[in-house]
Amino acid sequence: MPPKAGFSRAKNVGYDDDDMYDDYSEEEYVGDGEGEGMSEEDKEQMVAGMVKVREALGSEYNKVKEVDIQDALWNYYYDVGKSVTFLKNKYAPKAPAPVKPKEVSRFDQAAGAADAKAPTSTGKHMLSCGTESRARTVSNLAMSGDGESIASLCEALRDELGAMSRKSPFTERTTRSQAPSCASDYTSARTKDFFWDVPWGNVPCSRLATITAQPAPYKGGLLGGSSKLAALAARRKQKQQEETAAKADVTTNGLTADKAVALLDRLHIRENPASAPIRDDTKPRYPKKRSDTPPPPEPATVDDEPIPEPQGIRIEFPNLRAKQPSMFGAILCGSPEEPRNPHIESALSNFPLPYANAKTFTDADPFSKPSPDDLVRQAQARSAGTTKAKTKTRGGTDGEKLAESVEKLVVETKVRSKNLNVVDEYRKCGLKRVANFVVIGHVDHGKSTLMGRLLYDLKVVDERSVDKLRQEAETIGKSSFALAWLMDQTPEERGRGVTVDIATVPFETEQTSFTILDAPGHRDFIPNMIAGVSQADFAVLVVDAQENSFQSGLKGQTKEHALIVRSMGIQRLIVAVNKMDTVSWSKERFDKARQATTAFFETASFSLKNITFIPCAGLSGDNVTKLVTDENAEWYSGPTFLEALEASEPKPRALERPLRLTINDVFRGSGQNPLSISGQIEAGTLQIGDVVLTLPSRETATVKAIELPDGSPADWAVAGQIPTLHLVDIDAVHLRLGDLLCAPTDPVRLVKSFTCKMLAFEHVMPQFVDVFRGKQQATGLITALASILNKNTGEVTRRKPRIVRPGEVARVRIELEGSAGLPLEVGGRIVLRDGGRTVGAGLLESYT
C-alpha cells in the first residue's frame, strides 16, 4: 500500500528481524568472562591438555603460569607438543650473552676524532639513507616475524647508529626512544616502536626538509649484498687487497690514521654548506618540462679516483631523490614549483595538508572562466541572433573554441516575428467565443464523471475509447469510474479514484470554444484547485443530491471551493445537483439542496442572478446534453447542463493590456520544439517571435511557435485562450508551474510587502499564512489588522481590530518572508491558507 504522505515513509520504514540482530544466535554468543565461549568439549580437552603439558614441561618449568598453558593450548588447538615447545622457548632460562669486546676499527677512531672536530651544524643532519633504510628493513622484518634476520639486522644497525651519531640529535633520539637492540626486543616490542623513526610520525618541523641522501661508505650486506654493485665492490676490494699484500711496507689494513683523517676531512668539505652547491629555493626544485630535465643520474659506479678507504673501497650512492615527483605524488602534493597560495600559507605551517599545493586547491578564482553551460548558452544566443548571453567571458581561448564548436552544432533557432497587429487580427478573423470554466465541489460528488459524460455525449471522445476504459475499470473493480477516467488520466488518480491535479480538456459547441478545468475535490489538493480557478471565467459547482453527501459537502469543500471562486473574482456559477438518479429525481430533494446552497451563497456575497441550478445525473447522462427522460423528472422543464454552459458569458478580455500569462504546465517536446509551456493568457496578446520575461526567475525566452488548445498551429494568441507556447533561448530550470510570463517592456513587480482587502473564511489574527497566487506560493506574516470594512460599501466600520471573524472583510498588511517575492499587481487576487485550511482570500490594494 502506498504511504499516505511522502514524509511518513521515513517513519514507516519496516525492519526485518535480520536487521535488528547480528548473525550469531543467542546460544552462540557468550560474554567475555573466563571460560566463557568454550563448549563442554573444549573444557574437557583443556583440562586433559594442561595435565599433559605440565608433565612434559617437568619441574624445570614450574614457574610457567596456568593461564599461559591454557593460552598455548587454545592457540595450538590442544596440540600438546606444539604448546610445550612454545612454552619452553618462552620460559627457557636465558644465559647471559657473552659480552663480545667491540673491536673499534681505526677508521671508527678516526671518524670519532673528525666528528669531534667538525662544526655541529655539519653533523646535525647527517643520516645516511643506508642507515635509514636498514632501520626500515628491521621494522618490516619485525612485522613479518623473521627473528633471525632481525637479529642480524639489528646488530648491524646498532653498530652503524653508534658509529655515526655520537653527538648528533639522532643519538639523543635513539637514547630517548630506547631503540630496540636485539631480536627478542623487537619481537616483543609494540608496533609503535618500529615506527619511531618514520618521517611522518611527529617529526619536528626543523627536520622535515633537511634529511638528504648523502653518499655513505658502502659496507655491503644490508643494501643488496647480492647486487651487481656488491659484486663489483667485492672484486675491487679483492684487487686492492692483492695490491696491498704485495707491498711489504704497508700493513694488511693498509691505511694510517692520518690518511683516514684526511678522508674524513674530504667528507666534511663535501658536507660544508659553504663549499657545497647551494640550493636556490627561489628556483623550482623540479624541472618544469621534461626537456629541461637534466640527464638521469649515472648508474652507481665505483669512484674512479683511487681513494684509499679504511675498510676497502668507497662507492658513491646514486642520488635516490627523484628529479620529478611521480604522477601520484604530484596529485597528492602538487608540484613544488607552483606558487603557494598566500591565504593558506599560514595554515600550512600549522597543518601541513598533503594536497595543499595542488593547482585546484590553490586556484584563487575557480569561476574565472565561463562554465560549460554559459558557453552553450552563448553559442545558442549567437545562432539565434539575440543578445541574450549575459555571462561575460573572462579570457579563455579554449572556451571560445568550445563555444564556436557548440555553435556549429546548435540547431538554427532564429525566430522571425511577423509583427502582426494581433488585436486587429483577432477582430477580423471572427473566432468563436472562448470560455474556460472550472469544475469544483466536494470529493466524490461526481465532477469528473459529469465532465466525462459531457465529452462522451458531444463525441469529443469516441465510443471505442470509452469501452476500453470501461473494461480497464472493471478489471480493478471500479467500473463506475470509467467516465471519470476520461479526465483522471494518471495511474495514481485512477488507482485511488480521486482527482489530484487540474485536468484541462477543450471542446467546442456551435458558438463557443470551451476549456474544462476539472479541479480536485479533496481538501489535500486545494492549491491545485486554486490554480484552476485562477484561469476560469466561471465555475461549475457539483453537489451530490443525496442528503448525507450533500450535508458533508456543505461542511467541507462545497463551501470552501465556493468561497475561493468568489474571492478570486468569479461571479457566474452553475450548480449541478448531481446523482439525481440516486434520489429518483425527487423534486423535494432538489429543492432542499437548492435552498441550502442559496442561503450559503447569500452570506458569501454571491449575486443570485448569476447562479443557475441544474438537476442532472452524470453517470446516466440525464439532463447533461439532452433532456431527462425519467418519468419522475417531469417536474423539470429548465435547461440542460450544456445549455447552461452556453448561456454563461466569459469575463471581459483585457486585450489591450500588457501580456500576462500564468504557466499551468511545462513539458519537453520533440527535437524541433524541445521546451513548451501552456497556460491561460490573462491579459494582452502574443505572437511568434515575441520575447517574454519569466517571473520570478527574471529570464527571457523567445516564442518559437504557438498551438491552440485543439492542437492547431497559430501565429498569435489573445487573452482568454490557453495556448501551448514552444519556447527557445531559455533553460527549463527557469520555468516552473505558476510562474508568470509577461512583456519585458512592462514587467510585473516582485512584491514582498502589501496591503489587501481580505474576506475571512476563518478567524484571522496577526499570524503566519501561506500566500497563493495561482500555483505560486510564499510564506507570509499578517503583520497588522488595519480595519474592518463594510462588505457592500467598503467603508471602514472598525479600526485596528484584534481579530477578524469569519465572513468579515478586513484591510490587512502582509509581509512575505524569505522569498524573492510574488509577482503581484494592484487588483490581483490571492488566497491565504494556514495549516491546510483556507483562512481568507484577498484583493491587492497597494504594495511597497
Ligand SMILES: Nc1nc2c(ncn2[C@@H]2O[C@H](COP(=O)(O)OP(=O)(O)OP(=O)(O)O)[C@@H](O)[C@H]2O)c(=O)[nH]1
Ligand atoms: N449513481 C450515480 N453515481 C455517480 C454519478 N456521478 C458520479 N457518480 C459516482 O460517484 C463516484 C465519484 O465520481 P467522480 O466523478 O470520481 O467524483 P469527483 O467529484 O470527480 O471526485 P474527485 O474528482 O476525486 O473529487 C463514482 O463512483 C461515480 O460513478 C451519478 O450521476 N449517479
